[in-house]
Amino acid sequence: MPTIQVSTEEMTKQLHFTREIRNWNEAYTATTGRVRTACVRTFGCQMNEHDSEKLSGMLTQMGFLMVPEYSVNEEPKIADLILFNTCCVRENAEEKVYGHLGALKGAKRIKPTMITGVCGCMTEQPHAVEEIRRVYKNVDLVFGTRAAHKLPEYLHQVIFDNKRVLEVSKTEGEVAEGVPVERADDLKAWVTIMYGCNNFCSYCIVPYVRGRERSRKATDILAEVRGLVENGIQEITLLGQNVNSYGKDLEDNDGITDFADLLDLLCRETEIPRIRFMTSHPKDLSDRLIAAIARNKSVCNQLHLPVQSGSSRVLKEMNRKYTREEYLDLVARIRKAVPEITLSTDIIVGFPGETEADFEQTLSLVEQVRYDSAYTFIYSKRVGTPAATREDQVPEDVVKARFDRLLALQNSIGREINDGLVGRTLEVLCEGPSRTNEDRMTGRTEGNKIVNFIGGDGNLRGKMVRVHIDHAQTWSLEGTAEL
Numbered sequence: 490m491p492t493i494q495v496s497t498e499e500m501t502k503q504l505h506f507t508r509e510i511r512n513w514n515e516a517y518t519a520t521t522g523r524v525r526t527a528c529v530r531t532f533g534c535q536m537n538e539h540d541s542e543k544l545s546g547m548l549t550q551m552g553f554l555m556v557p558e559y560s561v562n563e564e565p566k567i568a569d570l571i572l573f574n575t576c577c578v579r580e581n582a583e584e585k586v587y588g589h590l591g592a593l594k595g596a597k598r599i600k601p602t603m604i605t606g607v608c609g610c611m612t613e614q615p616h617a618v619e620e621i622r623r624v625y626k627n628v629d630l631v632f633g634t635r636a637a638h639k640l641p642e643y644l645h646q647v648i649f650d651n652k653r654v655l656e657v658s659k660t661e662g663e664v665a666e667g668v669p670v671e672r673a674d675d676l677k678a679w680v681t682i683m684y685g686c687n688n689f690c691s692y693c694i695v696p697y698v699r700g701r702e703r704s705r706k707a708t709d710i711l712a713e714v715r716g717l718v719e720n721g722i723q724e725i726t727l728l729g730q731n732v733n734s735y736g737k738d739l740e741d742n743d744g745i746t747d748f749a750d751l752l753d754l755l756c757r758e759t760e761i762p763r764i765r766f767m768t769s770h771p772k773d774l775s776d777r778l779i780a781a782i783a784r785n786k787s788v789c790n791q792l793h794l795p796v797q798s799g800s801s802r803v804l805k806e807m808n809r810k811y812t813r814e815e816y817l818d819l820v821a822r823i824r825k826a827v828p829e830i831t832l833s834t835d836i837i838v839g840f841p842g843e844t845e846a847d848f849e850q851t852l853s854l855v856e857q858v859r860y861d862s863a864y865t866f867i868y869s870k871r872v873g874t875p876a877a878t879r880e881d882q883v884p885e886d887v888v889k890a891r892f893d894r895l896l897a898l899q900n901s902i903g904r905e906i907n908d909g910l911v912g913r914t915l916e917v918l919c920e921g922p923s924r925t926n927e928d929r930m931t932g933r934t935e936g937n938k939i940v941n942f943i944g945g946d947g948n949l950r951g952k953m954v955r956v957h958i959d960h961a962q963t964w965s966l967e968g969t970a971e972l
């Protein structure tokens with residue numbers, strides 16, 4: 490089914506609601522001398538971080554002052570609007586949100602005018618919306634990821650019709666262009682290139698909560714990146730659940746047929762110094778893409794390539810559509826074309842039915858690939874996914890012991906790789922002083938490694954700096970600027 494764009498009439502309607510709320514906020518300031526505040530709290534992945542930048546963009550346009558924190562018991566510091574942008578990939582992400590919602594019940598008694606909203610992946614699940622409706626009566630507004638561009642309309646109903654709005658998404662999802670964005674960083678920016686996922690890995694809830702794959706048009710992406718470059722952005726990360734299937738759903742994309750074409754286009758038509766992207770599904774990573782990474786200087790030599798398990802049997806049950814051997818062959822082809830590439834991955838420990846032998850296959854794959862870093866997760870049962878109803882769930886203590894072994898192995902490999910960089914000089918995009926030590930600068934290499942370094946006059950933010958690496962740690966490097 491071809492991707493449907495949200496119509497301009499719909500976006501104009503949202504602008505109308507935005508203006509009415511803005512007037513309401515301005516009238517409040519005129520009579521009280523106060524500005525209504527709003528806080529967006531984000532859980533989960535980069536996609537959610539970026540969605541929150543859009544939510545903040547819309548709220549700013551509505552006249553709210555965005556604040557980074559809120560209080561639950563000091564009246565003046567309880568934000569006028571608190572919006573939770575949630576995640577449901579693992580159970581603990583949901584539990585945290587319920588904890589926060591519970592803590593806000595008291596705040597609502599202290600400040601009855603406050604508005605609490607919950608959006609994002611968790612609220613795409615009817616059972617979560619029902620739980621909020623029943624237990625968290627302090628929540629005024631609920632909507633899912635696919636309806637996020639309608640925030641002005643929903644908020645308008647809460648404010649002016651005094652309604653409790655609890656929406657469950659009814660569409661497969663569309664692509665909304667023209668939503669304002671309040672970016673958190675002026676050096677690095679996220680750019681969504683596609684939404685949704687068609688893969689249905691048997692453990693994963695994402696396809697159910699984010700809908701089918703929808704790509705943005707290349708011309709819209711290009712216009713956005715050009716605008717970012719004009720505003721001094723030095724690095725973009727292209728986001729999608731599976732960027733390698735970019736464009737497959739578009740009938741007419743001005744000659745851009747796939748993700749490799751999109752990378753070529755952005756490198757040819759803009760001056761962006763660094764491009765990263767995530768996430769790549771191994772089954773769809775083409776030789777055309779490998780060649781595009783190798784040929785384009787701006788495309789960073791860095792790849793996030795989730796493997797999930799090292800056992801072909803488990804991979805089959807996960808519905809990943811590649812074997813251990815195919816994955817290893819892919820890694821070999823990538824390394825041949827781009828020898829300096831840094832690799833990271835995602836691994837799930839304790840998928841139902843995972844035996845000791847399966848797990849050892851994961852350990853041996855990690856040893857063979859030698860990832861620079863790995864995000865390791867304990868399998869979490871997600872209602873509605875095929876794996877959740879399996880009877881052969883692995884006992885908690887067994888999973889925990891395996892998880893610790895995997896982490897120890899990966900940490901030692903990461904450390905060894907970093908040790909091998911001592912003595913080299915690497916190019917670092919400086920992000921400014923380190924948060925933990927003001928006397929040092931911090932930044933990242935093309936391979937996305939964090940480098941803390943000394944030297945320079947404190948004015949290096951936004952500059953590419955050559956840094957001599959003096960020491961290595963497990964998750965970062967230390968060095969001296971060569972100025």
Ligand code: 5AD
Nearest residue numbers: 692693795835836837866867868869
């Ligand atoms: N349990 C544990 N980890 C999961 N992931 C996705 N679903 C689950 C689950 N049910 C992990 C995968 C994915 C990453 C974003 O989250 O490793 O790549």
Ligand code: SF4
Nearest residue numbers: 686688689690693695
């Ligand atoms: Fe989930 Fe698999 Fe889609 Fe990734 S590719 S979002 S793990 S279903």
